[in-house]
Amino acid sequence: xxxxxxxxxxxxxxxxxxxxxxxxxxxxxxxxxxxxxxxxxxxxxxxxxxxxxxxxxxxxxxxxxxxxxxxxxxxxxxxxxxxxxxxxxxxxxxxxxxxxxxxxxxxxxxxxxxxxxxxxxxxxxxxxxxxxxxxxxxxxxxxxxxxxxxxxxxxxxxxxxxxxxxxxxxxxxxxxxxxxxxxxxxxxxxxxxxxxxxxxxxxxxxxxxxxxxxxxxxxxxxxxxxxxxxxxxxxxxxxxxxxxxxxxxxxxxxxxxxxxxxxxxxxxxxxxxxxxxxxxxxxxxxxxxxxxxxxxxxxxxxxxxxxxxxxxxxxxxxxxxxxxxxxxxxxxxxxx
Amino acid sequence: xxxxxxxxxxxxxxxxxxxxxxxxxxxxxxxxxxxxxxxxxxxxxxxxxxxxxxxxxxxxxxxxxxxxxxxxxxxxxxxxxxxxxxxxxxxxxxxxxxxxxxxxxxxxxxxxxxxxxxxxxxxxxxxxxxxxxxxxxxxxxxxxxxxxxxxxxxxxxxxxxxxxxxxxxxxxxxxxxxxxxxxxxxxxxxxxxxxxxxxxxxxxxxxxxxxxxxxxxxxxxxxxxxxxxxxxxxxxxxxxxxxxxxxxxxxxxxxxxxxxxxxxxxxxxxxxxxxxxxxxxxxxxxxxxxxxxxxxxxxxxxxxxxxxxxxxxxxxxxxxxxxxxxxxxxxxxxxx
DNA sequence: TTGTAGGCGTTATCAT
DNA sequence: ATGATAACGCCTACAA
Numbered sequence: 001x002x003x004x005x006x007x008x009x010x011x012x013x014x015x016x017x018x019x020x021x022x023x024x025x026x027x028x029x030x031x032x033x034x035x036x037x038x039x040x041x042x043x044x045x046x047x048x049x050x051x052x053x054x055x056x057x058x059x060x061x062x063x064x065x066x067x068x069x070x071x072x073x074x075x076x077x078x079x080x081x082x083x084x085x086x087x088x089x090x091x092x093x094x095x096x097x098x099x100x101x102x103x104x105x106x107x108x109x110x111x112x113x114x115x116x117x118x119x120x121x122x123x124x125x126x127x128x129x130x131x132x133x134x135x136x137x138x139x140x141x142x143x144x145x146x147x148x149x150x151x152x153x154x155x156x157x158x159x160x161x162x163x164x165x166x167x168x169x170x171x172x173x174x175x176x177x178x179x180x181x182x183x184x185x186x187x188x189x190x191x192x193x194x195x196x197x198x199x200x201x202x203x204x205x206x207x208x209x210x211x212x213x214x215x216x217x218x219x220x221x222x223x224x225x226x227x228x229x230x231x232x233x234x235x236x237x238x239x240x241x242x243x244x245x246x247x248x249x250x251x252x253x254x255x256x257x258x259x260x261x262x263x264x265x266x267x268x269x270x271x272x273x274x275x276x277x278x279x280x281x282x283x284x285x286x287x288x289x290x291x292x293x294x295x296x297x298x299x300x301x302x303x304x305x306x307x308x309x310x311x312x313x314x315x316x317x318x319x320x321x322x323x324x325x326x327x328x329x330x331x332x333x334x335x336x
Numbered sequence: 337x338x339x340x341x342x343x344x345x346x347x348x349x350x351x352x353x354x355x356x357x358x359x360x361x362x363x364x365x366x367x368x369x370x371x372x373x374x375x376x377x378x379x380x381x382x383x384x385x386x387x388x389x390x391x392x393x394x395x396x397x398x399x400x401x402x403x404x405x406x407x408x409x410x411x412x413x414x415x416x417x418x419x420x421x422x423x424x425x426x427x428x429x430x431x432x433x434x435x436x437x438x439x440x441x442x443x444x445x446x447x448x449x450x451x452x453x454x455x456x457x458x459x460x461x462x463x464x465x466x467x468x469x470x471x472x473x474x475x476x477x478x479x480x481x482x483x484x485x486x487x488x489x490x491x492x493x494x495x496x497x498x499x500x501x502x503x504x505x506x507x508x509x510x511x512x513x514x515x516x517x518x519x520x521x522x523x524x525x526x527x528x529x530x531x532x533x534x535x536x537x538x539x540x541x542x543x544x545x546x547x548x549x550x551x552x553x554x555x556x557x558x559x560x561x562x563x564x565x566x567x568x569x570x571x572x573x574x575x576x577x578x579x580x581x582x583x584x585x586x587x588x589x590x591x592x593x594x595x596x597x598x599x600x601x602x603x604x605x606x607x608x609x610x611x612x613x614x615x616x617x618x619x620x621x622x623x624x625x626x627x628x629x630x631x632x633x634x635x636x637x638x639x640x641x642x643x644x645x646x647x648x649x650x651x652x653x654x655x656x657x658x659x660x661x662x663x664x665x666x667x668x669x670x671x672x
Numbered sequence: 673t674t675g676t677a678g679g680c681g682t683t684a685t686c687a688t
Numbered sequence: 689a690t691g692a693t694a695a696c697g698c699c700t701a702c703a704a
Contacts, residue, residue: 002680002681002682003681003682004681004682012690012691013690013691013692014681014682014683014691014692015683015684015685015690015691015692015693016689016690016691018682018683018684019683019689019690022683026689026690027689027690028689028690031689031690045444045447046681046682047389047447047680047681047682048385048444048447048448049384049385049386049388049389049448049680049681049682050385050389050680050681050682050683050696051681051682051683052385052682052696053383053385053386053389053680053681053682053683053696053697053698054681054682054683054684054695054696055682055683055684055696056683056684056696068404068410068413068431069407069410071405074404074405077404093431095404095429095431097417108381108384111381111383111384112383112384112385223615224615224616224618224619225615225619227619228619250616253616253619253620254619256619256621257618257619257620257621257623260621279559279560279561280560280586280589282560282593283560283561283563283564283589283590283592283593284589284593284620285592285593285596285621338696338697338698339697339698339699340697340698348674348675349674349675349676350675350676350697350698350699351674351675351676351677351699351700352673352674352675354698354699354700355673355674355699355700358699362673362674363673363674364673364674367673367674382697382698383696383697383698385696385697385698386680386696386697386698386699387697387698387699388698389680389681389682389696389697389698389699390679390680390697390698390699390700391680391698391699392680392699
């Protein structure tokens with residue numbers, strides 16, 4: 001079943017059929033009705049490949065999600081879906097492995113889907129430096145700052161990772177903590193990990209607190225298990241710290257367990273703080289203190305910025321949306 | 337950049353270029369080398385649309401994942417990736433919304449990608465009953481039993497949801513529990529929810545335990561928040577139960593919190609058991625008792641069955657892989 | 673082994 | 689408003 005068959009069936013030429021099916025103007029109400037009815041009756045669907053092969057531009061907006069397992073991205077995709085559904089554009093969501101190059105993927109999908117713009121959820125600045133030049137449609141990098149990259153068509157919307165970590169540490173310091181252990185990520189791979197580490201160091205420096213990374217820092221992957229192991233390692237080296245700051249909630253969850261197994265209670269003996277604001281954190285015992293990324297705002301601003309660029313040709317811009325400190329049960333004051 | 341350009345560049349005809357690029361036989365070693373080199377140098381990539389438009393069959397295997405948020409599926413996709421990577425096939429993963437029709441989606445993707453077979457991760461039997469007849473390639477439905485459907489090209493690999501729930505209840509009964517509250521899902525929508533509920537009823541019946549669904553059952557959605565709310569509702573009606581069985585770990589997590597807020601400790605006052613075997617369950621305090629789905633086995637058998645059908649034309653079959661009871665800290669014996 | 677040419681189903685550009 | 693027709697980039701007979 002092709003538009004040719006539909007053309008034969010209705011008596012209209014293929015061109016008219018195509019226009020009717022695509023909602024183009026210059027089709028009489030009568031023709032449109034007849035053609036749409038015939039299409040529906042025969043269960044006809046446009047051949048995507050042929051369509052995309054021929055089309056020079058679409059009304060597609062592309063979201064490339066790097067890291068399927070990231071819960072925040074799941075939430076954001078949903079919000080973006082809803083936002084785009086209210087426009088005349090179509091959203092295409094593409095999930096890809098964390099270890100592949102998202103810019104290559106984007107390039108490929110540009111050829112294939114001819115999108116008007118791209119939203120990158122997660123990404124590695126290095127990949128952008130190398131290959132983004134070949135992309136010429138408006139893009140927004142979400143959760144990674146791209147202001148340094150200076151591409152005229154690449155915006156970014158982020159929370160200030162450095163400030164967030166600094167704020168977390170500061171809030172612990174304000175509660176009287178001086179020896180704070182840190183569970184981080186791989187700073188050589190992840191910009192976020194690097195910035196959060198940097199933020200911690202900044203906070204320590206501001207309060208003249210000496211921090212010994214050899215003793216009080218572990219760099220691991222984003223998982224409960226790694227948070228657990230990191231904490232075991234920290235405890236083995238020294239258990240003089242009064243708080244742990246983990247740069248991801250899942251790590252913090254593992255940390256709480258490890259502490260518990262070593263006879264240390266949270267927050268009575270040790271305070272624990274995470275980052276992300278996972279919905280689940282609210283339901284743990286104790287509730288997990290965390291720095292909450294404003295997921296819906298990130299999504300909203302990203303879409304707005306992308307649409308402005310697509311519709312009005314707005315220039316690239318780089319925005320920061322504010323985080324919030326959720327000081328919940330897993331931290332306590334040790335002020336005298 | 338098209339194969340025409342490549343043809344001009346290398347002096348070979350487009351036909352030869354196409355054959356070389358696709359690893360077809362009847363291309364001289366010399367030609368292949370020259371063409372591949374030219375392609376690499378110019379960063380050439382085949383136009384997917386044109387290719388798929390023309391192709392009558394591919395070496396694609398398709399995975400349709402229904403429910404992005406399901407953590408188990410995330411794990412399974414990874415395993416499937418690795419398994420397929422060792423074959424001569426290419427894996428295409430498609431994530432779709434929980435509330436859309438996966439068989440429609442499959443039909444669409446069949447036209448577009450011309451896959452040799454499909455793996456459905458999650459799915460609703462009703463959708464299959466209605467529309468699966470139009471699909472004529474081997475398929476495997478994972479985590480939903482399709483034996484009743486009797487399609488010659490639809491296999492299924494499942495854990496026995498009914499038996500799993502029955503086993504969970506039985507294990508609680510064995511520990512001395514008689515009044516067990518249940519947090520379930522929507523039985524009208526989800527086969528899994530229905531079967532698990534059924535399993536619970538079976539266990540109660542076998543032990544001559546009366547179960548009052550009005551009092552001790554709540555049907556909600558799969559989330560911490562819903563588990564929390566369901567538990568609040570249960571407690572409001574009666575707090576005579578000694579255990580809660582939640583048909584998903586995330587619900588169980590919410591339940592623990594709700595109990596705690598009502599001054600009830602787990603497992604001292606109330607035992608809590610979930611289903612799924614989320615990795616995180618191991619790191620909670622208390623560790624969450626659960627029925628563990630054998631994710632890697634589900635994935636492995638599914639792939640094996642699909643490949644057997646594709647390669648050898650093996651008949652459809654319906655397999656059950658065994659679950660395991662993880663009796664962890666969140667349950668305790670109340671035997672006298 | 674290599675070249676040639678037709679066609680996949682659609683959109684887009686003309687002309688009507 | 690509609691019709692005819694030329695691409696889009698590739699694959700695949702078939703011919704050489």
